[in-house]
Amino acid sequence: GNSVTQMEGPVTLSEEAFLTINCTYTATGYPSLFWYVQYPGEGLQLLLKATKADDKGSNKGFEATYRKETTSFHLEKGSVQVSDSAVYFCALLKTSYDKVIFGPGTSLSVIP
Amino acid sequence: SAVISQKPSRDICQRGTSLTIQCQVDSQVTMMFWYRQQPGQSLTLIATANQGSEATYESGFVIDKFPISRPNLTFSTLTVSNMSPEDSSIYLCSAWTGVNTEAFFGQGTRLTVV
Numbered sequence: 001g002n003s004v005t006q007m008e009g010p011v012t013l014s015e016e017a018f019l020t021i022n023c024t025y026t027a028t029g030y031p032s033l034f035w036y037v038q039y040p041g042e043g044l045q046l047l048l049k050a051t052k053a054d055d056k057g058s059n060k061g062f063e064a065t066y067r068k069e070t071t072s073f074h075l076e077k078g079s080v081q082v083s084d085s086a087v088y089f090c091a092l093l094k095t096s097y098d099k100v101i102f103g104p105g106t107s108l109s110v111i112p
Numbered sequence: 113s114a115v116i117s118q119k120p121s122r123d124i125c126q127r128g129t130s131l132t133i134q135c136q137v138d139s140q141v142t143m144m145f146w147y148r149q150q151p152g153q154s155l156t157l158i159a160t161a162n163q164g165s166e167a168t169y170e171s172g173f174v175i176d177k178f179p180i181s182r183p184n185l186t187f188s189t190l191t192v193s194n195m196s197p198e199d200s201s202i203y204l205c206s207a208w209t210g211v212n213t214e215a216f217f218g219q220g221t222r223l224t225v226v
Contacts, residue, residue, distance in 0.1 A: 043202075043204060044204065044217040089154065089155070093215065099145055100157075100206065102155045104153075105154045
C-alpha cells in the first residue's frame with residue numbers, strides 16, 4: 001500500500017545550521033508530495049508541495065525536490081531559525097479524490 | 113484555496129459523554145476528511161465524509177463511535193461518542209477541492225477527556 005517514511009526525531013539544531021529531514025515514500029504511479037508544518041499548539045499548514053517528478057517545492061527558505069528514481073522528497077533549509085521549531089510531516093496524495101497519507105512527523109527544535 | 117473553520121477549538125469533557133465537532137469550509141468542496149492526532153503522534157485518518165452518502169471509515173474506526181454527518185458541500189460534523197480518556201486527541205478536519213492537488217486543514221479541536 002501507500003506509505004510515507006520519515007527520519008526519526010527529535011532533531012535539535014543550533015540557529016543558522018543546515019537542516020535536512022529525510023522522507024521516502026511508497027506508492028505506485030505519480031503521487032503528489034507535500035511537507036506540512038505544525039507549530040506548537042496549532043493545526044497543520046502546508047509548507048510546500050510538488051506534483052511531478054523533478055519538481056522543486058519551496059517556501060520560507062525550505063526546499064524539497066521530488067525524486068522519482070529514489071522515491072524521496074527530502075526537506076532542506078540552509079539556515080534554520082528558532083521560529084522554525086515545529087513538527088514537520090511529509091505526506092503524499094495518490095490521486096484526486098483520495099486521502100492524504102502522512103509520515104510519522106519529525107520534531108525540530110532550534111536553539112539560539 | 114479553501115479556509116476551514118472548526119468548532120470548538122478545544123474542550124474538556126467527562127468520560128461517557130459525547131462531543132460534536134463542526135467543520136465549516138468557505139467554499140464547496142468535493143471531499144472532506146476527519147483525522148485524529150494522538151499526543152506526540154502523526155495523523156490517522158478516521159473517515160472520509162461524502163456528501164449525500166454515508167461516511168467511509170478506515171480500519172479501526174466505526175460509525176457507532178465516530179458518527180459523521182455531511183449535509184452539504186461546505187459542512188461536516190464528527191461526533192466522538194461515549195468518550196474515554198483514550199479519546200483525548202486533536203481532531204482535524206480536512207477538505208479537498210478537487211481543483212488542485214492540495215488538502216486544506218482546519219486548526220483542529222483539542223479534546224481532553226477526564
